[in-house]
Amino acid sequence: MQVGVIMGSISDWETMQHTCKALDDLEVPYEKEVISAHRTPDEMFAYAKSARERGLKVIIAGAGGAAHLPGMVASQTTLPVIGVPVQSKALDGLDSLLSIVQMPGGVPTATVAIGKAGATNAGILAAQMIGAFDGVVAGNLKNYRKNMQEKVAEMRDELEQK
């Protein structure tokens, strides 16, 4: 597996399924797991520490509220970590976003937007990181962009009918 997709709770799946969909579309092999820095700290450390030797290239971590999972995973690996802020009920995901993005200097996490669009972008960004060194994935990304452009062309046709 090239990408590890982890989430703090099964309740994050509604968001994180969009990360998995993007990786499926781009044909990047991934594994998925529920792991929490707060609720399963020992497993979180073991996962992060063993990630590189297990062959992962990128970790995508989604969490909501006090979203410490991406940052804590990043502290235990030198693989790139992409954090997905899950939209929380109480604060609409602003808490998740700030918990993930405001890392101290020296331990970065790449941070995407809150919710579905961010989750999709996390998958694409991971593919782009891998595609920097992998011609097959780079080709899949090129096709993905081409499809997007074709969809915009369809929108233009549709707009003309309005």
Ligand SMILES: Nc1c(C(=O)O)ncn1[C@@H]1O[C@H](COP(=O)(O)O)[C@@H](O)[C@H]1O
């Ligand atoms: N932010 C974290 C972490 C963590 O950062 O370790 N573990 C769980 N959670 C978050 O708690 C929220 C509510 O979880 P429940 O729905 O299980 O109560 C989820 O969005 C999860 O990501």
